[in-house]
Amino acid sequence: MSYQAPVEECQFILNNIVGIEEVTKTERFEEATPDVIEAILNEAGKLCTDVLAPLNRNGDLDPARLENGVVRTSKGFGEGYAAIAEGGWIGMAADPEFGGMGLPLSVTTAVNDMMAGACLSLQLNPLMTQGQIEAFEHHASDELKALYLPKLISGEWCGTMNLTEPQAGSDVGALRTKAEPNGDGTYAITGQKIYITWADNDFSENVCHLVLARLPDGVPGTKGISLFIVPKLIPNADGSLGEHNSLKVVSLEHKLGLHGSPTAVMEYAGAKGWLVGAPHGGMAAMFTMMNNARLGVGTQGIGIAEAAYQKALAYALDRKQGRVGGTGSIVEHADVKRMLATMKADTFVARSIAFACAVAIDLGNATGDAAHKARAALLTPIAKAFGTDAGLAIAELGVQVHGGMGFIEDTGAAQFSRDVRVTSIYEGTNGIQAMDLVARKMMDGGDAAFAMIDEIEAFAESARSTQGALAEAVWQASENLRETTEWLVAQDDMNDRFAGAVPYLKAFARVLGGYYHLMAAQKGGTSRQKIARFYINRLLPEHKSLLAQVRVGNGDLADLTPDDLVA
Template identity: 70%
Template structure:
């Protein structure tokens, strides 16, 4: 079965789970009617099904190459990117002032996710550009906006994000890249960056790098970092690509997956750049891009899960093996209980993770449209959950997809293993999932848990309202929400951050389980009966209990983690 974008699923979630009607009711997004968003999702679905999905295997089998300093992209990727750009999909959420559609982040997130499901390695390219667009919209000077945003929004130029250095890793404050003022408003940027997704390509007119570097008077640590826009080609007086800048691709990483996405080591040798935002305040501007990217990366995980799931279902429907254990069975492996367990788990996990991500997107839209601090706080709280859980589920579902295939899943020609290899890095980049969890239990609880408690109150209200018609689903969800509330209270009262960090990952997992069950219960209530109720029952009765175990794990603190010394751990 070829990939099919789950357009109807997004529509259902909009209408019955995440409250997208609130977004449509705002002045800013009042034009995002059901007819318009249905049409947009439909057209994006066609792009994914007919243009991008056929490129999925090409990216793996014909990877990007660096030849004499020139990046050569996978066969068909140039045409695929051109279709994305010409359709306006790069600038979906960008302001109309520079040619964007001005669509809600909820819609843009849905389109990005389905593109990731179709061809993750190519979808990474516009995702990076979208993050750069948002950073420039918020922090760049008018002169920079006028030159760069129209080109980036149209997809004529591409954008990247340059944070990581070999000696620094996640400790961005340890970077060594330098920037020296040229005296004409520009800066000479020097340094080397690693892990730069889509650091170059052979199909866009220019590649614009956002680079973190330190001014000569910049203090140590993240508070001394500034952000610079460094283009591959210097724009001329008309804003067109001119002379080459002093930068180059040193090499492309030999990666586990995402072979179609060139991940570059970038060298800047006094390259001309322009400061974005205030001096020594680069992390603020970069975080605008990173937060955009974190939701997007969560969507990549979910998209990859969707692709892996569809691949596995297709195989399970066709593969004949053994005697069917059910009356009227087809004889295919989909009749077998363990295969059903895996496929149902995959479907239930995808729905829950997708609903969490779109709930985060709705909060972002409402925060932008209303300026309400509660919406902004909700978006901030949900972002690490959407990123970490979405990518965890991407990894877990793609793993199960290989298992459904059995021995053939280990054979590359089936394509099942590609989903595992491609999605694996999503749990690492844009802040590892451990870092996301630490952020959740530290910064995101600095409000005393208010944002968390408001979410849990909504979960309990939904459960209370559903007790009459779905008591077997409502009661365990209400109970889990109460236990989660107690866990939040315990974490808020714990002043030692390392004690919180010890349980951060299971804390995030537990919260995601409660939110996922909430989404499933809302779907069951909306449907009344049928497959959605059965899927909700599966999630709440079989997967939600894992959240309770995760809460117990989270409460254990740090002492048990240090009961074994470093020598104990390394002993043979």
């Protein structure tokens, strides 16, 4: 069975789990009626199933390559990109003033999920452009918006993010790239950037780089960083393209996976750039891009999880091995059922968290309500980290379901495991996401977290009459999470929070998963009730050991020295 876009699953979660109807009730998104959303998801599903999914293997076997300074992309990627651009899929959530559809981000997230499952190497390209579009909408001057946004939204031009340098990875403030004023409102950008996703291609008219650099009067650290748009080809005022800028792709990285997506070292040698946002305000603009990208990358993990599950399920249904009843296929084995049920249950959890985050972002944008914005901020690191962690674990289980054939590249199971691996590193490692959750996102004293826990407990209370022990288990898990959250926000030493940050994030995701599965059991059919029972009985209990790790604090880690680790 080849990849089939999970249109019905996305619709079920949007309509029954995360409450997209609240988004479509707002004035901003009132035109996104249920019929419109259904039609959009169906069309996107056809694109993903029929056009993009057949390209996935090409990207692995026919990698992007650098030839005489020109990036050559994988066979069929140009046609696939054209289908994405011509369908308007890049600018789904973008401002209609510049050619976007103005749709809710929650719809865009569902479409990106399906595109990532179909062909992650190619989907990375429009995701980068979407982040650039959002940064422009929030921070660019009217002149830059008018020049760049129509081209980015149409897909004629592609966008990238240039943050990382060899000596400045997660510590962005250590960057050395310089921006010198040219005296005419432009700047000369000089420096080197690494890990630049889709830094170039052979199918779009132009590639526009958002580059972090430091002005001559920029102070050391993050407060002295500014953001610049540095195009490959310098556009004229009318949007036509002029001379090549002073930038180049130095090399392409040799990667574990995502071979169809060119990841480059970029060199800027006095390249002409324009300031985006205020001088020294680059971090604010960067976080606009990063938060968009964090949800997007979490969604990529979910897309791969879906694709890996579909492939593993098809293999298990077909493979005959051992003495089992029913069909005689390995899907009848208890342990294979366990693996497949884990894959299915956790894909549902990760997708629900991501969609819930997108809905909160939409409601915050549509209403300006602080509570929705706080909910979105809380869920963003969870969506990114759990979505990608689940993608890794589910892709690995997919290999295991295949047994020996999973280790053979011909089946394609291993590609999912290789392709998804980087997502837990992209846009801030998952450890950084967890630290963000327990620090920045708890600066409110845990109010947003407690509001989420209150919601879970209230629903579990209401479900007790029909779901019995399952509802009780979810209620108790949320209460356990509440008690640990109270302990966490009481810690003044941030290292005591950071030492347990990763298990805390995972525990929070586990409890959210219990909530969403309980809701699915209430609103779905028999199969959803059975998968909910599996999750709540077998996977939800993991939250207890995770929360126990959180409350240990930093003492045992602080006692460890480098010598202890070497010995």
